[in-house]
Amino acid sequence: MLLNPQFGKANAVLRSEKIIYIKERNISMLKNELILKNPLRRMGYESDDILDKGQFGAVMARAGVGKTAFLVQLALNCMLREKKVLHISLDDPVKKVSLWYKEVFSRIATQYDIPQSGQLWDAILPHRFIMTFRVEGFSVPKLEERLTDLIEQDIFKPDMMIIDGIPFEDSMSPDLANLKTLVNKHPMHVWFTIRTHRHEDPDPNGTPLQFIPVADLFEVAIHLVPVGKQILIKALKGARPHGDQTDLMLDPATMLIKDQA
């Protein structure tokens, strides 16, 4: 119990959710602080995760524009709220993926001047699990098998899944539909990266061509567009249409999400 009257107020707010021990209090305050500073909240999506359970989201951009960096920030944001993230990569080995997280986290910590970032990192790390496949060895049924293994053996139950580097083809539609059923059963939302190509013109709405056949399965689509020296984060699908939506961008130096201002 918290006995010090100084903390009475905080205590009252927290009591309804859970008891936070004094030792953990610092970390939990830090987490909240970071969550509040999260610029994604301004993008005009309803929930903190942008996606609801069972929904699919896509981040589209050309190679090297910052798809992974963007998603890693969504993942960190999720981990800070003690939700679990399963990161699946078809391009990079485990070591490289975990380096991505470390790098992005330390940049956020520097940007917001977070003290004790080491402890915070240790505290959120157990909320992440990385799984890598080789592109040719990957299939949605195989992923389902692995995922079911993890969940049923109680090793890791993800709230969010990132699938990075899957090549989108026409034939994938049924597989993705199956996956959607699965993520509805074990409630979680899924983010995909889609690599677009310079030589292919998007359709008039700005949607990249290879996305069109599967577009129905996705509730949200975000396009990262390099404009001059900036990278704009454009909501293609799923954002609230009204006016309080601020445009966000990726800072090309740090790859962190920030306000246009």
Place this chain on the structure above:
Amino acid sequence: MKKDIRNLRNIGISAHIDSGKTTLTERILYYTERIHTMHDVKGKDGVGATMDSMELEKERGITIASAATYCEWLGHEINIIDTPGHVDFTIEVERSLRVLDGATLVLCAVAGVQSQSITVDQQMKRYKVPCIAFINKCDRSGANPDRVVRQLKEKLGHNAVAMQLPIGLEADFEGVVDLVSMKAIYFDGEKGEKIRLEEIPGDLMQTAFDNREILIDQASMFSDELTEAILEEKGVTAEMINTGIRQGVIARQLTPVFMGSAYKNKGIQPLLDAVTRLLPCPLDVDNQALDMNKEEQPVVLSNEIDKPLVALAFKLEDGPYGQLTYIRVYQGSLAKGDTIVNVRTGKKAKVGRLIRMHADQMEDIDTIPAGYIGALFGIDCASGDSFVAPGVSLTMTSMYVPEPVISLAIFPKDNKSEVNVSKALGRFTKEDPTFKVNVNDETGDTIISGMGELHLEVYIERMRREYQAEVDTSPPRVAYRETITQKAEFDYIHKKQTGGAGQFGRVAGYLEPIQDEDFVFENKIRGGSIPTQYIAACEKGFKNSMGKGPKMELPVTGIRVVINDGASHSVDSSEMAFQAAARGAFRQGYAKAKPVIHEPIMKVVVETPTEFQGAVMATLNQRRALIVGTQDEGPFIVIEAQVPLSEMFGYSTDLRSVTKGQAQFTMEFMTYKQVPQSIAEELLKKAAEEKKNVA
């Protein structure tokens, strides 16, 4: 004299345990006529392979010490360092790689790139050792050299290119197709000593042509002459291809792959040819030393013989004739009767006997010129020491030595053992910087520490065998540490007035956590509230307190002490009084600074067939593991986790039983992390009990 440095190769043979590198070395020595009979590692004749000279190595079928040996092939001189393959002995591997110019990475045709191959490969990268690969055991069932080449590319990121094709595989493995000369090579005679060149079998012809295309394409990246020949459709000669590949190897951008079966005596001679053709000579490699006079600025060494000597002692062995020091000369030359200086100690020594080693036999020589490896007798030094000519201030780069993470107490069983144990320990600590010995002040026990369970086990075995020292051991102990997590102030007065001269000292200031350093002391006193002559005593008092933390009597790390106030007494203050005051101040501040216990965390990598994935993860979960991720590698899966060392005892047995012996794991020290509250409480309880028992 054939001492042409361009015809010299210093090579290592590195691999996963049980990939057959000792057998391979044995065969090389046979074909180069250094030995006249062959024995197998676990052979029925009980002689054991020549390189495994230590009793224990013979029994366990593993190679512990890297014995250096010398042989000749086609007018080239080759020094081979047989490196150990187990992760617990990586300091040996690292030291060997340091002195090599090139290496042969041995891979098993069945198991392919294993976890240890990855560790060894990382070490080769660290020391920028160019390498060629040899896929061994092509005669085993399940052999698939193609897959291994692919794994070299995917898992280790090598630009691997096959130089040969196997003719038949598994039990039908007959020989290899050489893609450079486009000939089939067969190995006849009882011991494969007769080489028969034939035309390529018809069914392999097309594959051979296709693979040769790839090979030439890769080689042309590194040779303009070859590219021109291809473009102008002139004939491409074997020499052009080899030159291109050699350039690629030296630049560490190409890894040519050879195949064979050491056990069945196939494919060894072409590998030796490749060593002489493709691996660099000492001139091709830049070696750096540090200049002690210029703040350790790096200096590139030349291989010239007339320059002053710079050499590195990379291995010690205690033989029947005294201490044998393996040495590599980087610059100048080392001759009998020379005076040399040990840079670390500054001591001079005279070179007595110089020898060249062949496993456990030796040959006397007069000089060791730059680039060569040899050994000398009667020099007192530790592994990793640099030797130079008098007046030179260069030292070879210091080698990375990790801190030990596990320890246990040893108790000699009788008087005779006691004497021998101390002899053995003296030698082991000199040979292996990761192996440490100290005596517990309180209990008087002798504590040995090292890098893992097996590491310590092997030394205990060696004491038994080589020194006839029987010892009992305590269960292994993990090296826990204490540290603080927040800033805390102290203000402590030490006062004693019990007749005679009194004691008085007051010390005030604060403690705070720091990272990357163990102990920092800062004096911010203005105005002399503590007289200057007592500041050193204060520092000493604080420093002494670090050895044994007030929380659990563990070593304390990561603390900055700042003193900013105090008081003294003109008569009663003394150094002793201020030391005592500092100790008291430390205890006072420490208690307020939220002390915690830290434990060593190991990076554990398990390779298991896919079907045991869940079971293996469960074994890790039981051990407080943080599973970082899994990497899918087709038939098997690689699980990466961070596990506290204290939970890893006996893991190999557990892993074997849940995977029917089909999984393997490696473990290396990663970092120190805070122990969870519940475990910390248990540790505290245990410590309190032990204290009671001692008292």
